Amino acid sequence: MRGFLTLFFKEVLRFWKVSLQTVLAPLISTLLYLLVFSHVMADHAEVYPGVSYAAFLVPGLAMMSMLQNAFANSSSSLVQSKVTGNLVFVLLTPLSHWEFYWAYVLAAVVRGVLVGSVVVLTVWFFFPIPGREPLWIVVFALLATILSGSLGVLAGIWAEKFDQMAAWQNFIVLPLTFLSGAFYSIHSLPPFWHTLSRFNPFFYVIDGFRYGFLGNSDVTPWQSLLIVGSACLALSWTTLALLRSGWRLRT
Amino acid sequence: MTAAIEIRGADKRFGTVHALKSVDLTVEAGDFFALLGPNGAGKTTLINLLAGLSVADAGTLKVMGFDVGRDYQQARRNLGVVPQELVFDPFFTVRETLEIQSGYFGLKHNDDWIDDILDNLQLADKAHANMRTLSGGMKRRVLIAQALVHRPPVIVLDEPTAGVDVELRQSLWKFIQRLNREGHTILLTTHYLEEAESLCRRVAILKQGQVVALDTTQHLLQSRALGSLEDVFVAIMQDSELKVGA
Ligand SMILES: Nc1ncnc2c1ncn2[C@@H]1O[C@H](COP(=O)(O)OP(=O)(O)OP(=O)(O)O)[C@@H](O)[C@H]1O
């Protein structure tokens, strides 16, 4: 347990020591998105009756930054340790693949939730949005960052160089987060893109998270829970199996 | 008594390179052992297999009787490895690095031992310096300190004195000898053969992934009637050249 806690705290400390870059920078970029989009789209028809576009946008943007930051935390830490070689200090220890996995994922959860909370609270200061179902907010915040943090671990195990990591970021994480209904309801999309979005787990993450704030969503939160929960299980299982085999870490 | 290190038929290939060819090697508990060989002989590869940083294609490896695959947690608790490459984590200070390493092994209240290591490796005044700011030789000392933090019965040092100044080299060996007297088994690799000759009781020489000599330092010197381990090393390299040629 203590070994696991040490690795977890080390991972939290690692991003905390550079919080300007890991917490403040995402806050600013999210606020800029919010400022620009909510102005441009102010006259846009209401997505849900009685809900302003800005209120619709805030949970989506907050979740987008949570997903991106959770992914960035585990993936960049692992790739950095592999490139500089200091991952050996972890690999030489008796830490099990479970401990390894959860330490990296939970540190990603901490960073994702921290960024998300800071975004929501900062926005709320200027523009109070409702928080109708707090329990759903918490559930989807946790599942989302676990999902994305796991994806980061998987990417970190696989990648051997920084440009391979950037490929994951640009070709997988960014499209998934943008095509997830963060900025719009997927009902407003043409049929092809609508159907495609339905296969994106990040869509359900955002939809469920938004339900927590507005009490309104495209699908029921229970359906989102089922899909996001299954995605988490499948991804954890895969990543744990790879870690156990030593794939790309113990060559 | 269980051997400190027991290697049977260890085989490892990297693509077309046959890095280790069915290596057998036993190091008794309490021994001071040198693993010698030219560049690319397979020394680091063998150490990586022992440490679980790399997985053997065939063969079994045990540390204090624990299989490095099946009982990996016990095997790693019993082993401290100083890697050949100068690696470090730029986010932390020397002391933080050692406390974190200690924590990975589940250790609490390890401060006295950490202080002892810092003193013996002359790092005490650098305890709160960031790893990035250390010179190469100092980073090497921290690597050694990290390997000792959990008091492993078996200590493996892969070229611990590369890039380390004379004074520290002497105090480092004094410290390692003290650990050996206290019962720790030492296995080291080095290209400074006079170091191996004066320190190590037994020597194995690897060449192209094979053990070409394995004996006590004394016997090796006597059997060849040569003045130094360096001369013996050169003679053995030439002999094995003939064998390969035949
Ligand atoms: N990860 C790897 N991929 C491919 N080849 C490798 C790898 N690691 C080692 N080798 C090869 O295996 C052989 C043994 O290398 P090793 O590092 O074990 O040598 P060494 O005895 O430690 O040498 P040195 O004294 O230079 O440290 C070399 O031919 C090396 O090129």
Ligand SMILES: [Mg+2]
């Ligand atoms: Mg080597």
